[in-house]
Amino acid sequence: MGNLSGPATRAHLEMIQGVVNRLSHNSFLLKGWSVVLVSAMFALSARDSAALFVYLAYFPAIAFWGLDGYFLRQEQLFRELYDKVRKLPDSSVDYSMDTSEVSSEEVAPWICTVFSSTILGFHGVLVASITLVAFVAF
Numbered sequence: 001m002g003n004l005s006g007p008a009t010r011a012h013l014e015m016i017q018g019v020v021n022r023l024s025h026n027s028f029l030l031k032g033w034s035v036v037l038v039s040a041m042f043a044l045s046a047r048d049s050a051a052l053f054v055y056l057a058y059f060p061a062i063a064f065w066g067l068d069g070y071f072l073r074q075e076q077l078f079r080e081l082y083d084k085v086r087k088l089p090d091s092s093v094d095y096s097m098d099t100s101e102v103s104s105e106e107v108a109p110w111i112c113t114v115f116s117s118t119i120l121g122f123h124g125v126l127v128a129s130i131t132l133v134a135f136v137a138f
Contacts, residue, residue, distance in 0.1 A: 006090025015097065023075040027068050033124060034064040038126060042133060050106045054134045061130060065123035069114030074099075076107045 037060040045053035077099035084102065087095065113119065 006093070007096075008090045008093040009085065009088060012093050012095050013087050015080060015095065016078055016085060019097065020075055020078050020082070023071050023078065027071040028077070030064045030071065034061055034068075034123070034126060037061075037064075038130060045137070046110045051076055051134070051137070054130065054137065056129045058127070061123065061126050065119065065127070066114060068123060069110055069116075069119050072116070072119060073107065073110050073113040076113070080106045 038057045041057035041060075042052045045051060078097075080102040081097070081099050108116075
């Protein structure tokens with residue numbers, strides 16, 4: 001178990017945890033906005049009988065999918081940084097928030113994160129529903 005007794009270690013870990021919490025919150029907000037925008041495009045296409053709005057729904061869905069993958073990867077990087085910092089002795093803590101030392105070792109690249117089961121389960125279903133609506137409605 002790491003050295004959690006030192007005040008410098010605790011302060012650094014709290015900083016990292018704050019970033020992880022913000023990234024997680026951003027991911028949650030992206031999912032909400034994605035559903036809202038896709039639903040709005042569906043409503044516009046049904047009201048005006050304009051199929052174009054259904055196809056326009058792909059843009060926010062795919063953009064938010066990529067952004068959600070980015071936020072998840074950043075969260076994973078900061079969790080790895082947290083794990084490294086918790087093992088440091090209190091005298092070695094430098095309050096660095098640089099994740100470059102963990103990026104290639106322990107965390108999968110962005111493209112793998114985008115197609116991870118947690119991201120694919122939500123955004124893949126959203127894109128599939130857009131495709132289904134496009135085929136059924138028009």
